[in-house]
Amino acid sequence: LPSIEKQFADSLKSIARNLEIKEYIQQSPELYPLFLSSAKRFVTGESREDGVSIGDQLVHKGYRISLEFIGENTINKEECVRAKDEFIALIKQCSNRGISSRISFDLSHIGLSVDPELTFQNLLEMAKEAQSHGLSLMISMEESAKTDQILSIYKRVVVEYSNVGVTLQAQLYRTLNDLNELLNYSGEIRIVKGAYQEPSDICIPRSDKLDQRYLELVDLCVRAGHQVSIASHDEAIYKQIIQRGYLQNSNVEAEMLYGIRPELCKQLKDDGLPVRVYLTYGVEWYLYLCHRIAEYPPNIYVAITDMIQG
Numbered sequence: 001l002p003s004i005e006k007q008f009a010d011s012l013k014s015i016a017r018n019l020e021i022k023e024y025i026q027q028s029p030e031l032y033p034l035f036l037s038s039a040k041r042f043v044t045g046e047s048r049e050d051g052v053s054i055g056d057q058l059v060h061k062g063y064r065i066s067l068e069f070i071g072e073n074t075i076n077k078e079e080c081v082r083a084k085d086e087f088i089a090l091i092k093q094c095s096n097r098g099i100s101s102r103i104s105f106d107l108s109h110i111g112l113s114v115d116p117e118l119t120f121q122n123l124l125e126m127a128k129e130a131q132s133h134g135l136s137l138m139i140s141m142e143e144s145a146k147t148d149q150i151l152s153i154y155k156r157v158v159v160e161y162s163n164v165g166v167t168l169q170a171q172l173y174r175t176l177n178d179l180n181e182l183l184n185y186s187g188e189i190r191i192v193k194g195a196y197q198e199p200s201d202i203c204i205p206r207s208d209k210l211d212q213r214y215l216e217l218v219d220l221c222v223r224a225g226h227q228v229s230i231a232s233h234d235e236a237i238y239k240q241i242i243q244r245g246y247l248q249n250s251n252v253e254a255e256m257l258y259g260i261r262p263e264l265c266k267q268l269k270d271d272g273l274p275v276r277v278y279l280t281y282g283v284e285w286y287l288y289l290c291h292r293i294a295e296y297p298p299n300i301y302v303a304i305t306d307m308i309q310g
């Protein structure tokens with residue numbers, strides 16, 4: 001059964017990628033609210049205000065937050081500029097509300113699939129705006145075909161704006177080298193296991209070996225005194241991190257996606273440890289829902305139950 005779940009989840013993700021699901025959902029007014037109700041476990045809502053107000057509530061409960069306007073692989077210049085403008089508006093809205101959020105995003109949302117130079121300019125503008133409001137940016141890591149481009153744009157920006165960080169995927173063999181190089185730059189590093197299916201010659205599958213590599217990367221950051229976000233829902237990873245006393249270090253924090261393992265988030269937060277919750281909003285919530293199901297296929301049952309219960 002798990003392999004059937006996995007095949008279903010992978011198909012769902014590739015359908016979503018091709019945007020067929022977008023048309024399907026949008027042309028089905030009776031299905032739209034059903035899908036939206038199942039997405040709401042993982043997504044705050046469709047509007048910026050949905051993200052900011054749920055973020056505000058979490059901040060009042062003692063969490064740090066990251067906010068993302070959902071989108072990826074934008075395919076024309078106008079949409080890239082619109083996405084960048086939305087991120088600028090999000091930075092301003094957080095600042096006006098006194099919320100010190102981190103803003104998280106894919107570079108392919110603001111131009112990577114269209115023009116690397118446009119991406120760089122959009123990123124610079126966002127970094128400048130965020131810095132003027134005392135906020136930080138975090139670049140997500142996408143599939144391995146984009147890693148070089150993402151890291152090269154990141155390095156150009158971080159030398160001017162140290163409030164910009166980047167995500168590295170422990171599952172890629174190359175990451176150990178990438179991290180050693182990035183430790184020479186001042187921006188924060190977020191370490192994830194990796195959400196993309198990659199060829200086996202470049203990628204470590206989910207395994208003890210991957211968990212060890214994950215911890216090795218965290219060790220390197222901590223020993224270098226670098227700011228690092230441990231972005232995982234894996235209790236075993238946190239057990240190791242806590243045993244090593246890392247979450248007592250002011251450069252280190254835990255980060256989890258909204259709606260996933262909320263009890264683990266609460267437990268760490270109640271133990272006085274720094275926990276950041278990653279929140280998303282936007283009309284492309286179906287893409288995000290597909291990612292969460294593909295990453296953890298049992299979420300299909302959760303989504304169906306949420307749909308039935310409305």
Ligand code: FAD
Nearest residue numbers: 140141167192193194195231232233234255256257278296
């Ligand atoms: P896993 O070994 O995958 O899971 C450990 C346990 O966590 C599972 O057994 C399950 O109990 C729970 N779990 C994990 N995922 C889910 C889920 N979706 N639903 C319910 N339970 C779950 N990936 C990228 O490739 N690029 C990025 O930029 C990126 N940014 C991220 C930012 C944050 C803040 C987080 C938390 C994750 C991000 N990811 C990103 C996703 C990441 O790569 C993993 O796919 C995801 O975190 C699952 O891996 P894990 O570390 O939780 O461990």
